[in-house]
Amino acid sequence: MATRSSLILTICIPLLACACVWAQGPIANPGFESGMASWTAYSYQPGAGANPAEPVVGCAGLQPCHFTLLAPSAIPDGSMVCGIQSYETSGNGGVCQTFTWTGGPASITVSARAYSTKYDSTPFDNGCRVRMGIVIGATQDRSAVGTWLTFPWSANWLRRTVSVPGQGTYTLFIEAYQPDSSAIMSTLWDTVEFVAQPPVLVTSGPTVTADPAHPDSGVIITWSTNVPSSSQVDYGLTPGLGSTQADTELTTSHCVTLTGLTHSSLYYFRAASAAPGYLDWASDDLTFETPIRFSNIITRLSANGANTIIDWTTDVPTTSQVEYWSEVDPHVFTTENTALVTSHEVVLTGLVQGRQYSFRVWGRNSPAYSDACSEVGKFWTLPPVSIGLANGGFEDTHGAEGHSLYPWVEYVTEEGVSGYHPIDGLVGPYPAGGPTSWFGNVQAYSGSYFLGAAANAAYKNGGVFQRVMVNPGDYYTLTVRY
Known part of the structure; x- marks a missing residue:
């Protein structure tokens, strides 16, 4: 029984302490668990193309929750949040509450999340935000806010803090900013x-x-604070962090050096500062990468289709080299281009037609940086030219692939739209006159397979091509449904 009592005390003590903080605070209904009680909702129009809308309170998640668009996986506190979500429109509005504080300097911290995607679900920062501000005195006029504190765009809940100078009457404003209807938007706040x-x-x-002393295995993290405080950075190769570098000296200019890092790696970190008598500060969960870093790796065909060109960029100047291979071919390294550049291009020649290759790009810049390579990528070479049109009905099989587009080659284009996906490609089996059908009750014109693209509130652009040996005057007939 002693062990059981100890466990109960361990859980209950922080809960009681938390309850005391809420009870003594002047903000009523701080978690919006009682709806809009004690809060005043308002709307505003920041500009042309932006619509006014008052925020509402509800749960976030699947139906029957009110907030179902881009719903977060969890909420900071309780079961209710406040805010505005928009689809094919925009909504601008907020809440305010006037309170009186009889103590000394204090802090108000709010949790919020401003997130948006394109209509094809691709994450897209269209400028939507949550912001807050505090005004001395009682007012419901949002224009009285002198300085707004803006939450960054993020899929995560973030925390921001404003100061309460001392005793007096104040009004806290929290609002959503949605500039236009170019995206699906979720602007929520809580706690x-x-x-x-x-x-x-x-x-x-x-x-x-x-x-500078260890460019590929060390970083320096700096920040400044309003009062002298300690410096701490928690970091690691996973979001769980795991390592800490700290300095207890109180300062307003903070500098923490991390050494012994793994090169060409993504690190997660969080900076923090604390001072006696003050509410601690902690940054959002952030990341950095150690060099050499590879990005924008693109494979493309040469103009005649015979060669494959690989382009990429690096964060620091390096040499250029590509390693490539296939399931039946050994690893081959291209001749290294020793020029130190950040924009790279290597042409691969002598490749077998219709074969899938794996590859990695390499970069070197000794002795400052350790040699590094990218993750493995893949590309296909073009199939051989067909003697007459092949697989015209999209019913053919190709080796272990089963039903296949081969020797058709699928491609993607972007036709001046904000978001797009590739076409669906080979679709089936939906035989003509059969019991099942595809999107919009589509079935094959003949056979069971066809080439298709279907979209709902999204864009899909692209097609297929086939290299064919033809005679002048040959005719080809295409059957389509759209």
């Missing part, structure tokens, strides 16, 4: 926390730069 301590606030940073 208004009042703490009877002034906050440590960051005034710049955090900024990550390479350590």
Whole structure:
């Protein structure tokens, strides 16, 4: 029984402490669990193309929750949140609450999430935001806010803090900003926390730069705060972090050096500062990468289709080299181009037609950086030219692939739209006159397979081509449904 009592105390003590903080705070209904009680909703129009709308309170998730668009996997507190979500429109509005505080300097921290995607579900920052501000005195006029504190665009809940200078009457404003209807938008907020301590606030940073003494295995993280405070960085190769570098000296200019890092790796980190008598500050969960980093790796065909060209960029100047192979071919390295550049191009020649290759790009810049290579990528070479049109009914099989487009080659185009996906490609089996059908009750014109593209509130652009040996005057007939 002693062990059981100890466990109950361990759980209950922080819950009681939390309850005391809420009870003593002047903000009523801080978690919106009582709907809009104690809050005043308003709408505004920031400009042409932006619509006014008052926020609402509801749960976030699947039906029957009110907030179902881009719903977060969890919410900060309780079961209710406040905000505005929009699809093919925009909504601009917020809430405010006037309160009186009789103590000394204090802090108000709000959790919020401003996230948006294109209509094809691709993450897209169209400028939607959540912001908050505090005004001395009682008012419902949002224009009285002198400085808005804006939450960055993120799929995660973020926390931001404003200062309460001391005793007096204040009005807190929290609002959604949705500039236009170019995206699906979710602008939500929750958990208004009042703490009877002034906050440590960051005034710049955090900024990550390479350590000149160890450019590929060390970084320097800097930030500034409004009051002298300690410096700490938690970091690691996973979101769980795991390592800590700290300095207890109180300062407003913070500098933490991380050494012994793995090159060409993604690191997660969080910076923090604390000072006696102040509410601690912690950054969002952030990332940095150690060099050499490869990006924008693109494979493309040469103009005559005989060669494959690989382009990429690096964050620091390096040499250029490609390693490539197939299931039946050994690993081959191209001749290294020793020029130190950040934009790279290598042409692969002598490849077998109609074969899938694997490849990695390499970069070197010794002795400053360790040799590095990219992750493995893949590309296909073009099939041989057909003697007459092949697989014209899309019913053919190709080796272990089963039904296949081969020797058709699928491609993607972007026709001046904000978001697009490739076509669906080979579709089936939906035999003509059969019991099943595809999107829009489509069945094959003949046989069981066809080439298709279907979209709902999205874009799909592209097609297929086949290289064919033809005679002048040959005719080809295409059957389509759209």
